[in-house]
Amino acid sequence: MQVLSPPEQIDFAHNKELLNRYRFIEYETLRILAAWLPATADMDWKLAMGRLLWEDAQHVQLLYQRLREIQTPAFRPPGDAALERLMAESIHAPSAADLLAGLFRVIKPALAATYRWHSEQTFANPDAPTLYAFKHILIDEEAHLAWAKEALADHPQGEWEAYIAGLLAAAGGVSGRGERQRHAGVSLGAPPPTPPASRAQFETPRTAARDDRFNLVDRNAGQRIQTIDQETQRRMDFESYSQEMLAAETVALIIHLSPDMPWAFTYDSARHCYDETRHCKLGIEWLAHHGHNYIEVPQNTRIYAWRSQYDAATQYCLLTMGNETHAFPRRHEQMAGYAETGDRLSAQYVSYDMADERQHVVFGHKWLPELMAKNGIDRPVDEFIEETVALWEREYSSGALPIPAVVGG
Ligand SMILES: [Fe+2]
Numbered sequence: 001m002q003v004l005s006p007p008e009q010i011d012f013a014h015n016k017e018l019l020n021r022y023r024f025i026e027y028e029t030l031r032i033l034a035a036w037l038p039a040t041a042d043m044d045w046k047l048a049m050g051r052l053l054w055e056d057a058q059h060v061q062l063l064y065q066r067l068r069e070i071q072t073p074a075f076r077p078p079g080d081a082a083l084e085r086l087m088a089e090s091i092h093a094p095s096a097a098d099l100l101a102g103l104f105r106v107i108k109p110a111l112a113a114t115y116r117w118h119s120e121q122t123f124a125n126p127d128a129p130t131l132y133a134f135k136h137i138l139i140d141e142e143a144h145l146a147w148a149k150e151a152l153a154d155h156p157q158g159e160w161e162a163y164i165a166g167l168l169a170a171a172g173g174v175s176g177r178g179e180r181q182r183h184a185g186v187s188l189g190a191p192p193p194t195p196p197a198s199r200a201q202f203e204t205p206r207t208a209a210r211d212d213r214f215n216l217v218d219r220n221a222g223q224r225i226q227t228i229d230q231e232t233q234r235r236m237d238f239e240s241y242s243q244e245m246l247a248a249e250t251v252a253l254i255i256h257l258s259p260d261m262p263w264a265f266t267y268d269s270a271r272h273c274y275d276e277t278r279h280c281k282l283g284i285e286w287l288a289h290h291g292h293n294y295i296e297v298p299q300n301t302r303i304y305a306w307r308s309q310y311d312a313a314t315q316y317c318l319l320t321m322g323n324e325t326h327a328f329p330r331r332h333e334q335m336a337g338y339a340e341t342g343d344r345l346s347a348q349y350v351s352y353d354m355a356d357e358r359q360h361v362v363f364g365h366k367w368l369p370e371l372m373a374k375n376g377i378d379r380p381v382d383e384f385i386e387e388t389v390a391l392w393e394r395e396y397s398s399g400a401l402p403i404p405a406v407v408g409g
């Protein structure tokens with residue numbers, strides 16, 4: 001057996017410190033992407049953000065699984081004000097392009113480089129489970145960097161990216177050992193940069209942004225479709241899928257509004273959000289297969305605006321106990337119709353959709369009690385669900401979608 005002598009510069013205590021920093025960066029990145037998903041207008045970016053935030057949730061999960069083996073509690077702040085400031089500032093980007101540039105052209109490249117450095121420096125056999133996590137995380141991170149390179153090809157490096165780079169340097173880089181290390185452990189990181197004038201304080205998005213290719217109408221709202229021929233019905237069902245970004249946006253908003261929920265909730269919700277972006281894409285693809293352009297399908301963004309007026313628990317209940325629980329009868333009708341006409345593609349798409357939706361209803365039952373508690377709702381869960389479903393029928397199924405006038409602009 002060959003005994004290797006790697007550099008092994010990272011000892012057990014240092015390893016923990018570093019893993020806490022990575023877990024923090026991955027988790028905050030996921031939360032920032034969720035916050036910005038409804039506020040981002042570009043549909044291609046929105047579709048990608050659902051996947052990106054779910055993949056970052058996988059990274060948090062891998063790091064969490066390792067951290068819980070070496071420290072209690074497994075989730076803890078990095079204990080570095082400069083690093084916390086970097087992630088706290090990253091959300092206040094002037095635009096979606098700047099936001100993504102800060103995350104994917106500054107923070108993530110540094111994170112990926114640090115994962116590679118760490119892989120070289122840790123004790124290879126004793127710390128093998130950490131190496132396993134890094135190896136798998138890096139596959140995604142490389143793909144994220146490649147995605148951003150292409151998506152942001154037309155976006156010049158600007159003052160926002162420079163600001164984020166300055167904040168990262170002030171934290172001593174991802175490892176915290178950059179400048180500060182060179183000063184013999186004394187906290188002499190680069191001085192924190194001044195925010196550029198373009199910095200825009202992030203505000204919770206209560207409207208769903210769409211690029212100007214789309215028409216936004218209130219057509220049919222949540223109304224039940226009247227009896228029409230099967231072909232038209234089928235097309236309308238998939239047009240409706242192509243609008244499921246609205247569900248992804250609501251789940252993203254719920255993630256943003258619920259920073260104090262347990263990690264397992266954020267993990268499930270990241271998947272829920274990603275699934276809805278996949279359902280949206282499935283609608284887009286079906287329409288394309290049948291010679292239709294989804295851009296021509298009006299986006300009923302009023303649904304998001306209507307839901308977003310409520311607290312996170314009510315929104316979650318409207319979605320999981322209203323829309324998702326009540327979607328199955330129609331889905332079964334669709335499946336029967338497709339079986340009759342031998343429409344394999346539609347049947348396959350709806351089968352996968354139903355598998356996801358069953359999980360979403362399970363998530364709803366699993367998390368509503370705690371989400372209610374976090375939102376100060378102390379009524380019995382069954383009573384709350386019953387009342388919220390009645391609200392859903394009154395305001396959504398009726399097509400009314402009432403939105404109160406915005407107070408104070
Ligand atoms: Fe869905």
Ligand SMILES: [Fe+2]
Pocket residue numbers: 247276324356357360
């Ligand atoms: Fe769903």
